Amino acid sequence: MHETNIKKYNATILLADDDEDIRLALALLLMAAGYQTIEASNAKEVIIQTNRQKPDLILLDMNFSRDTTSGQEGLDILSQLKQSNIPIILMTAWGSIELAVNGLKQGACDFIEKPWNKEKLLNSILQQLNFSKIKQEHQGYRQLLSSDQSQSHKIWICQSQAMKNIEQLVTQIAPTDANVLILGENGTGKSQLAERIHQLSARQKHPLIAVNMAAIPDNLFESELFGHQKGAFTDAKQNRIGRFQLADQGTLFFDEIGSLPITLQPKLLRVLETGQYEVLGSSQTQVSNVRLISATNADLSKQVSEGAFRQDLLYRLNTLVITLPPLRERLNDIQPLAENFIDLFSIKYRKSNLKLTPEAINKLKQHNWPGNIRELGHTMERAVLLSMTNEINQEQLLLDSADNDHSSIQLQPLEQAERQLIEKAMTTTSGQVIEAAKLLDISRNALYRRLEKFGIKYES
Numbered sequence: 001m002h003e004t005n006i007k008k009y010n011a012t013i014l015l016a017d018d019d020e021d022i023r024l025a026l027a028l029l030l031m032a033a034g035y036q037t038i039e040a041s042n043a044k045e046v047i048i049q050t051n052r053q054k055p056d057l058i059l060l061d062m063n064f065s066r067d068t069t070s071g072q073e074g075l076d077i078l079s080q081l082k083q084s085n086i087p088i089i090l091m092t093a094w095g096s097i098e099l100a101v102n103g104l105k106q107g108a109c110d111f112i113e114k115p116w117n118k119e120k121l122l123n124s125i126l127q128q129l130n131f132s133k134i135k136q137e138h139q140g141y142r143q144l145l146s147s148d149q150s151q152s153h154k155i156w157i158c159q160s161q162a163m164k165n166i167e168q169l170v171t172q173i174a175p176t177d178a179n180v181l182i183l184g185e186n187g188t189g190k191s192q193l194a195e196r197i198h199q200l201s202a203r204q205k206h207p208l209i210a211v212n213m214a215a216i217p218d219n220l221f222e223s224e225l226f227g228h229q230k231g232a233f234t235d236a237k238q239n240r241i242g243r244f245q246l247a248d249q250g251t252l253f254f255d256e257i258g259s260l261p262i263t264l265q266p267k268l269l270r271v272l273e274t275g276q277y278e279v280l281g282s283s284q285t286q287v288s289n290v291r292l293i294s295a296t297n298a299d300l301s302k303q304v305s306e307g308a309f310r311q312d313l314l315y316r317l318n319t320l321v322i323t324l325p326p327l328r329e330r331l332n333d334i335q336p337l338a339e340n341f342i343d344l345f346s347i348k349y350r351k352s353n354l355k356l357t358p359e360a361i362n363k364l365k366q367h368n369w370p371g372n373i374r375e376l377g378h379t380m381e382r383a384v385l386l387s388m389t390n391e392i393n394q395e396q397l398l399l400d401s402a403d404n405d406h407s408s409i410q411l412q413p414l415e416q417a418e419r420q421l422i423e424k425a426m427t428t429t430s431g432q433v434i435e436a437a438k439l440l441d442i443s444r445n446a447l448y449r450r451l452e453k454f455g456i457k458y459e460s
């Protein structure tokens with residue numbers, strides 16, 4: 001089984017070791033397993049061969065000169081190869097845990113001691129090639145996604161004083177590795193801000209992996225975050241790479257962090273405190289190198305006092321807190337945001353030169369925007385669709401009816417009304433969460449959270 005898996009990769013492996021006999025033994029072992037090998041006998045050659053031949057994986061000796069044992073040479077090369085994104089497995093005859101952890105922190109993906117165990121070495125190579133392939137696919141997908149989005153509406157608008165202050169803070173903190181907690185009502189731009197922080201950070205070339213905590217079933221949390229090995233539990237038919245591994249050297253964005261079950265909070269806390277975790281079904285400790293950004297519109301302090309969220313975890317998450325103000329407190333952002341949405345939807349609906357009338361602009365500024373920027377987006381999409389001329393007037397915003405007509409509304413406890421609206425939206429859309437969220441003008445995440453809260457069944 002191992003053989004067939006290996007042969008799927010026509011991979012080239014760079015053997016970086018000063019000892020010719022060791023390179024020969026490794027080359028024979030790896031060639032028999034179906035790999036191609038190239039060799040480097042000193043640090044300079046490692047860099048040259050890496051740049052020229054672009055190997056799929058590097059087996060790197062930590063000590064190139066026979067009389068050294070510090071591992072410093074290996075660490076130096078590692079830091080030079082960091083940007084290459086090639087998986088590197090460290091090898092040393094004088095391995096110490098400290099050296100291994102240092103190497104892993106510098107970006108190596110695994111550590112093998114000499115003399116090596118053949119099976120262990122081949123397994124590690126296969127696993128790292130697997131991870132690397134999945135990561136490349138994921139990055140390719142993200143690049144596609146972000147180039148798609150950059151052509152559309154990923155413009156960051158901050159004209160109001162409140163947002164200018166936030167922008168200043170963001171440019172200051174983005175380049176650091178500090179964990180950030182973003183607070184704010186639904187639709188205020190928490191996800192987009194997380195993306196912006198990542199883009200302004202030194203990690204921007206590495207992945208930004210977003211995880212919606214509200215959408216993960218409790219029994220799958222651990223495997224989602226840390227990955228699992230085939231057979232780790234009944235349904236684990238294949239190895240699965242976890243989000244921590246996918247986000248390696250990049251940023252992890254935990255949306256709706258308040259939905260993380262209390263039973264799993266110690267596991268997250270451990271990674272944040274020690275940088276270590278285990279893939280489910282494996283006893284090998286992995287070292288995490290991610291920057292964590294989390295977001296919520298829940299009151300985490302209240303959850304702490306109710307015993308639903310750990311105080312010590314909150315302290316780890318909220319090194320820096322950014323609170324996005326609701327749109328009603330960002331009056332100077334409303335017009336540029338609306339115009340940005342008009343540009344965006346004009347492309348989608350093939351309209352051109354659409355302008356808001358002064359009355360329409362006033363109307364937008366007077367509205368309360370409970371659904372914030374997302375609601376503004378939906379309003380502008382509708383208005384662009386309804387426009388018959390080059391002008392969008394206040395009637396086409398359709399804000400009046402929703403705001404002022406209270407005659408048909410029955411007074412009842414707010415939670416009950418919320419539940420009824422959600423049930424109605426789910427029935428109307430035959431249980432399609434994305435469509436139901438659109439009808440309710442809230443994000444999919446916000447709807448998932450409410451479905452969980454009210455115990456309303458949905459297809460995940």
Ligand SMILES: Nc1ncnc2c1ncn2[C@@H]1O[C@H](COP(=O)(O)OP(=O)(O)OP(=O)(O)O)[C@@H](O)[C@H]1O
Binds near residue numbers: 156297444
């Ligand atoms: N500063 C901004 N400039 C331009 N567009 C923005 C800005 N902030 C948010 N948006 C847009 O507003 C919409 C909602 O933003 P986003 O999804 O980031 O909100 P959110 O707070 O994460 O929502 P939720 O809490 O419901 O998950 C998106 O279309 C986003 O592109």
